[in-house]
Amino acid sequence: MGRQRVGSGLLLPDPERRSLPQGRGGLRHLPARWQYACRARGRRHRGCRLRHPDRAERIAHTCRQLLFRQRWRDDGRQSAAHRVREAQRVRARGGDHVALRVGSACPGGACVGWGLKWAPQCALLVLAVARPLAAQLPEADEAFRRGDYRAARAGYERVLAGDSLNVRALYRLAILDSWDGKLARALARFARLRRLEPKDEDIQVSQAQVLAWTGDTRSSEALYDSVLARSPRRADALAGRARAVAWSGDLNRAEHLWRAALEQFPDDPELLIGLAQTLYWEGQPTLAEAYAARARAVAPGDRTARELQRLVRAALRPEARTTVDGAGDSDDNAFVAQEGSLITPLGGDLRGALHAGWRHATRLASEGTSYGGGGYIIAPLGKGAVVRAGLGVRRLVPDVGAARTPVTAQLGLGIRPARYAAASLGYSRTAFDETALLIERGFVIDAVDLSFDVSPSPDWSVSGGGGGAWISDGNRRYSAVAAVLARVLPGLQVGPFARILGYRTNPSNGYFAPDRFSVIEARLVYALQRSRWGVRLDGGVGTQQVFEGAPHQTEWHVGAALSRGWGANNEIAVVGSITNSAGATSTAGVRSEEFRYRALGLRFTQGL
Template identity: 25%
Template sequence: MILLAMPCLQEPQPTPDAGALLDQARDLRAQKKWAEAVTVYSRMLGIWKDHQMALFERAQTLSWMKRFEEAIRDFQRHREVYPERAADSEPALAKVTAWAKRFQEAVGILAPYVARGDRSATLDTATFLSWDGQLAKSLALSEAWLKAHPGDRDFLVLRGRVLGWKGEHARARSAYQEVLAKAPGDREAMLGLAQLDLWAGDPEGAAGRVAALPSEEAKGAEAQLMLSQIDQRLGRLRQSRARALAQGINPEVQEDVQSRLRDLAEAQGPWVELSQTRTDSNEGLRTENRHLEATLPFFDGSVRLGGTFNHLEQGGQPERRPQEWTLGLLHPLGPRLSASAQVGRVDDVGGSAASAHALSLGYRLAPGLNLSLYQAYQPNLATPRATEFRTATRTWGLGGSWVFNHTLDHLNLSVERAFLSAGAAKTGLQAAGGHRFPFEHGEWRAGLAARLFDQDQSLNLGFFNPQRYRYYGATAGVSLRREERWECTLDAWGGSQAVNQAASQFSWGYTLAGTWSFPRTPLSLFAAWSQSVAGLPVAATDDPSSYRDHTLRLGLRLRGNRWMW
């Protein structure tokens, strides 16, 4: 007889308490343990399909973790299952969609709410438009709201921010001051003014505004990133980097932190740049330069190493291929003073090696006003014949630049005294001034320029070397840019020039240049094309009226993270 065993009786598992799980997930969120919170929400949704609060809060948490596509799917599901709660889910969906850089889609989600005059939706839409670079539309929406609701603090702050991005710094200051008139010490208004101070070349003024914030607000992420910018402008680059890195764990400002670190890498390194430049003239001269340069952080400054491989050829003359190697150091000497030094060696100047060097001191005299004193010694490598003569030029110079009128105007002036090793001395002066006309995505530029020099005697040294030169002209340009992705510029110049005692003639030229940075990568590409008509010749000639040349430059730059990788 076969006896069948009785099956074991199992006690039914108790159904989890939805309220307890929800409280657990919220506690984890409060501790910023977002991955653990998402696990709890997902467990709830596995038991109670489309649980209203679990679905909504998981979407929120995923968005804070930068998992935008998953968050968007959850918010869309919430809107589909609970259409009566669309007033909650759609604004949240729009915000995450904008964070995913799908700005037009986000604006479309909020359009019905904006049409009904909803304040929050209008503010978010104006913000999303500004993020998308549609500054004029963002500003128009903010100003329309302020016309009906004067003194709305959030719209005034946004208006100031957008005006600052547009380059209208005077109007931006007025918007922030209007906020401070009603709420002295307002954090966002103070930080907005600090940013304007930095752009105007006044880091001390910016630091004073941050110092005026309450201590707790000064410890916030936005204030710390502002202090990082201030530290950089005051020559404290290690402290600037440390402040930025300390905020890297805060997911709310991760993009701002990465932008800060990119700025520091551009200023201090590490980066490697490779470029090639080729110039052809109607004199039959062709010059090619392959240039490799690396910059590495060094305390609060940087060390630069470079190599240039030159190829010089001109009809009827032997080719020359001098190679130049340089080592340089740039370092601040305090909040206002900086110094740089560079030494170099050229392996073939007329058959033997020659040295080169450059020294400079920079001083920030006042907001927007900078002075520089420099001295350089450089072999003349302009043409194959110039290298055969083995001459060099020693230059002393004093220069100044002033950016004023809320960064819209600038003046530059420099005076030089140069000594050619062959026995001639030259005194030169350059002056330029101009005005910017900002617009959405770029700016127009217009200005005047002059260049004059006199030499005590003109020597035949294998390159253009007149005894007297005068140029008076105008400049014009335009720039188009898109966030930190790309920028394209066109600059043109034209004016009257006179060489020695000859009659004056019209000289003109232009440069078209562009840069492209790949999102989320350390790579940037750049290119430039320039052409000159009746400009300064390179080879020896007394009459530049028929001179023509064009130059093409291509290159790439690879940024590192602290040290090269």
């Protein structure tokens, strides 16, 4: 529809609207016939007043014009549906306006024009409010650009308070919500944005990224595909699709997608970083390090590329680890132990480790010592799978009786089917040397264990495992454990924990061997990380049953850890715990609610 100007600066988009220029003087340019009609109505109906605009219409146009609407229904009032349609038409024509409606307070609603008497004053008032509102969006954008996200969020919220359909403010708030971990709120904003701008590819790409963060990789990939169908050379969509596929667990397909995207954009740092991460997850740190170095060369200031390169290089460097532990229980069993290992690359992606350890256990007047060493290798199999195999020996030296030297072994397979999922299956042969009495008996345990850990979303995780063991005295043991943790506050997780184990018989050979032991516990875990310092607190309370048919007892535990890290993978930590759980140790003795088991340890890791 055509536009025409009446007087100086008076814009008439169509016959149903009148737009007044800024200031009182613009009223002089209204058509005389309209002024006369309004004055006539005003004389006949003195009870008329101005009606405030709808919330969605209290927005300042960039030209600071005051928009009057001239269409009225037969009863002098507009329907709600008509007001919504008019607001949508205004925005479609190039921006939002400060709308001032002329309504009726009289019975019958025939009087509408008396309010024009105060139109200049209303125009000045509305424009005075509109001017700062129009400046809030640029101010919020500037705060966002300089990294002051708190001020940016406040600015965008003020913009939305005046215009709930402002696309830019909604988009930036959705981004800020996703960065703050408020993924559900971010997705709600993106859904609203998709209704306002259904063809905006930037909104679709950002929404797909947040969907991937929530673990909905299938929907994320589908959204990326819809963007790439229209813009096949969009690099961020290519990177997002490959990342979503990698997070879903299909690392082989993700690697092919990264490489195909790099053929189109060989120097894109995001694509180089993504391929390096995928190769690292596939167990190929050497090749991953090459692509991480290329990403650093293309984008020297990119923090993600720098962190990834440090991580991959740390995985390729030799690493020394040592642990020192001490524990004791209320039955006078105690031990002190130290273990150390050196892990080093053997060429390509093959890594090897040497380990050695020593343990001294006491109980009243008896004591015993065990020590030994061995080695193992770790080899990647591709597609997120690794295998571990090793051999060793352990010397058991009691204070009374002959010493023994059993052979130890380990064989395991670990897989990572998805970014936040892992599973392992392993066999081990170890000396049963937890107490002085067990060192004297010289028992050996052959065990098979299966474990898994799944985190479908950042807010909760599931872990569990189970297995069987065969003791050299002819006894057998089964065990299972499961835990669920859900985040309720930043750093705070709560959830149930359950464990069960049992032995075929109780031969009274110096170890805890109930026909069934079970525990159900409500667990709480709090973790805090500040710079290089970390604190972890965990505790729980529940019920336990020692032996089938025995009465239930109250069970509890408390643990704490304090750590300090430096470099890429260097860390020192102090850990401690106390519990009355009957299954905390394998020592023999009567288990009751008065039983106590205390442990204290030191962990040290140093990259070489």
